[in-house]
Amino acid sequence: MSKKAIQDHYPDDVARCYGCGKLNSEGYQLKTYWVDDESVSTFTPAPYHTAVEGFVYGGLIASLIDCHSTGTAAAAAYRQAGREIGSEPGFRFVTGSLHVDYLKPTPLGVPLEIRGTIEEIKGRKVIVRSTLKADGQICAKGRVVAVEMPEHFQAK
Secondary structure, eight states: OSSSSSSGOOOGGGGOOTTTTTTOSSSOOOEOOOOOTTEEEEOOOOTTBSSSTTTBHHHHHHHHHHHHHHHHHHHHHHHTTOOOOOOOOOOEEEEEEEEEEOOOOOOOOEEEEEEEEEEETTTTTTEEEEEEEEEEEEEEEEEEEEOOOOOSSSSE
């Protein structure tokens, strides 16, 4: 596993995402790493990330799957190009589509593990399938269509 997360390689002008931006001190600071042929992130929800007493808010689950998957897409693009993560020009992806299936309530108070695999890479699009686990149990599954970030999104 790399010591540096995929998101740590994002240039500063695209590193302010609430979910994974290294420059957003109020955000989740989600970090994604390549481990063999899948990506892995962990996140421990705070007590205020609640839906009902003792369980995680579904919007947090969706945003974790979303940010994990767009980071995974960037790593996959580097891998497909035969380049080191962080080499220039950089790859950065945004969400074209997000689908989440909530399979069981996700408990608060334990680290959540998000794992992603690549379903497809085609042109500027990467499809990522992710699972979110708590205490080893799959609580949610997601499918994200990630699209390479258009240039006009980046600061000039």
